[in-house]
Amino acid sequence: MTRTLRKSNKFNAISVGVTDAELIKAYKKGDTQALEIIMKKYEKPIYAYLLKMVRNADYANDLFQEIFLKFIKNIQSYNEEKKFANWIYTVAHNAVMDGFRKNKNRCFESLDRSNGEDSAPISETMDSKEPLPENILIKNEINKKIETAFEILSNEQREVFIMRHYWGLSFKEIAEILKVPIGTALARMSRALGRLKVEMGHIGEAV
Amino acid sequence: MTCxxxxxxxLYFYGEMDNAQCKEIKEHLESCAECKKNLEVLRDVSGHLDSFKGNAPAHLIEGLxxxxxxxxxxxxxxGNIFENIFSHxxxxxxxxVFACLMFAVFFPFGADKDRLKWISNIDSDLDGLEYSMYEEYDFSLGEYGESVEDFEYENIDDxxxxxxxxxxIL
Structure with a gap:
């Protein structure tokens, strides 16, 4: 396994369907390229979740490092029979919730106003495939409004939305990570949708 | 939201329903404006979330x-030394246990000092033995019944x- 990973390109390794369990086994044997593949695989869902939850690039970076360091430090005791995605997502969820508890009174600036080295204005963090400048402008404006509407949601409501979208977990899996009944997870998202609908109704009129 | x-x-939007349930929802959507609107909002928000580039900065990955x-x-x-010790x-x-036994046999407590002295003098004793053997050896006769040294020198002189x-002559 280790030999196969070393020979192959990391992106090929993902595309040929190397499972998380195999990657972790390889990493346990000392293949750091396997770790790189795992990180590349989970980088986007985890980082997007963190950014959307804490809305501060510097803080999201800290949490991102914390989550993966936890993985690196505890790799030997990690049982690869478990579903890795659920494990890492649970670690991410706990890290964010701990952060919220610790920084109860701390008010983060939103991504748009953050001046961190890696933070970018919201318009720059969006994929704009529209060729016409006015379309880009409208799309950016809509995105900005949705982003603002997202900020109105409670952490619990926003989290279910983000978990379902970026992590691709079923509501059952989300409920397991959150340690709540599936009905609660669905109700949170349903309420979130209701609030977004109200906010976006105004957006529709404004734009 | 009252519907x-x-x-x-x-569940319908995220594909967590079987065919029969999907059919039921599709039928419902035809008559419910509220759910239609909800679906529209879900699509818009999903589009927005999809367009978000959530890549972590490269230096974070490199650092890790x-x-x-x-x-x-x-x-x-x-780590491997300890790992090997504990795993085997x-x-x-x-x-x-073997190392302890060897130590106990060859380095007993209160060892005889004279015996240790004899052991340490073993080299000089061997030298003496070699010298006495050299002295005993008869170098006087060579292969042709002559002194080896004389025979060799005589040949060289000749x-x-x-x-x-x-x-x-030349």
Whole structure:
């Protein structure tokens, strides 16, 4: 396994369907390229979740490092029979919730106003495939409004939305990570949708 | 949100329903404006979330990989020794017992000092033995019943003389 990973390109390794369990086994044997593949695989869902939850690039970076360091430090005791995605997502969820508890009174600036080295204005963090400048402008404006509407949601409501979208977990899996009944997870998202609908109704009129 | 289908719309949108349930939702959507609107909002928000580039800065990944490599080096240099000791504890334990036995046999407490002295003088004793053997050896007779040294030197002298004779003739 280790030999196969070393020979192959990391992106090929993902595309040929190397499972998380195999990657972790390889990493346990000392293949750091396997770790790189795992990180590349989970980088986007985890980082997007963190950014959307804490809305501060510097803080999201800290949490991102914390989550993966936890993985690196505890790799030997990690049982690869478990579903890795659920494990890492649970670690991410706990890290964010701990952060919220610790920084109860701390008010983060939103991504748009953050001046961190890696933070970018919201318009720059969006994929704009529209060729016409006015379309880009409208799309950016809509995105900005949705982003603002997202900020109105409670952490619990926003989290279910983000978990379902970026992590691709079923509501059952989300409920397991959150340690709540599936009905609660669905109700949170349903309420979130209701609030977004109200906010976006105004957006529709404004734009 | 008052429609009883509001949560089912979520399951429908994210493909968590079987065909029969999907059919039921599709039928409901034809008559429910509220759920239709919800579906529209879900699509818009999903589009927005999809367009978000959530890639972590490259230096974060690089830093974590460096950290992992450092740990690997430590693990191979030091960690593996302990790991091997603990994973092969039977072999380790028997090796330790054997080493203790050897120590007890060859380095007993209160060892005889004279015996140790004799052991330390073993080299000089062997030298003496070698010298006495050399003295006993008869070097006087060579292969042809002559002194080895004389025989060799005589031959050399003869050779030198014959060479010189040849030179003079030339």
């Amino acid at each position: 009883k289908y509001s949560e089912k719309i979520l 990989i460096r950290e992992a490599r450092k740990r690997e080096i430590w693990k191979f240099n030091v 504890w039977k072999v380790s334990a028997s090796t330790l 050779e030198i003389e014959s060479i010189n004779k040849n030179r003079r």
